[in-house]
Amino acid sequence: MMKKGLLAVLCVAAAACSTQGQVDPDVMQIATTPLTCSNKAECDLWWQRAQTWVTNNSTYQVESATDTLIQTAGPDGGKRALAYQITRTANPDGTATIGFAAHCDGSLGCTPNPWEAGADFKEYVRGAAPGAQRTDLKPPQPASTAMHRDALQGQSVPRSNGEAVSQ
Template sequence: MKKTLLAVLCVAAAGCSTQGQVDPNVMQIATTPLTCSNKAECEVWWQRAHTWVTSHATYAIEASTDTLIQTAGPDGGKRALAYQITRAANPDGTATIGFAAHCDGAMGCKPNPWEAGADFKQYVRGAAASAPQTGAKPSQPAPATTHPEASQGQSIPPTNGEALSQ
């Protein structure tokens, strides 16, 4: 009995160890700050952010203001992502749009939060057409960016892909 349980746990652990592998291009896009340059661009990007969440979220939108788009969830044990999108004004007149995605699934999230974050940012920038819940890699390479550690207000999730906050 103990040997069987140990074998099952080893297989489960081995399965989890490969879950966290994310394409470096996807990670680069997902960690690039999303900063709009003026009020008009920020309004367009915020509308796109709302459209993306509406078309990709499994959970209902609980809050939608000028600075927050938030879905319900995540529900216990489910792999579906819950989203929280924020908009913060910067002193120079720009604004930074933040992306956070979380699930409560023991086997990871579906779609992968890194891929969802990259897809979200490409869509908001107008750089890619986005299909709901594809989970596919973004089709375009990352734009020129600063080093990910220079992105204030972003946290990098564990490599198991269970949560992403940027």
């Protein structure tokens, strides 16, 4: 009887380990789909939503908020909280691509999961998430206008281990 109980516990533990680090394919698709606005008015609205999302979802303070970069402080040593870097890159056809990067410094992974954060961010910015269509968006908060030397161009997504990867 004891062996069966131990076997059951081991099976459950093995099943839990086998799914750890996997991301729902729907979340992955949303997170990796480029976020490209089609004109200045839409791009400005999406950029305002991007800053609102970062302000409302980041543990860290926004360090820089310009027309092309939104960046938080962090990550702090060993913490699982995500630090964000959002970029806005103009495209030759008059559109713009909003890039998303999230990373943490926790050895046990990040909280929230960077893929889920990326999907939530993109849905919110596009206006697909609940509450995204609100007209009471917070105005951008004053922040340093210095560009960070590591600002990423284009589309960024986190790896399953939490590290940011540029596409």
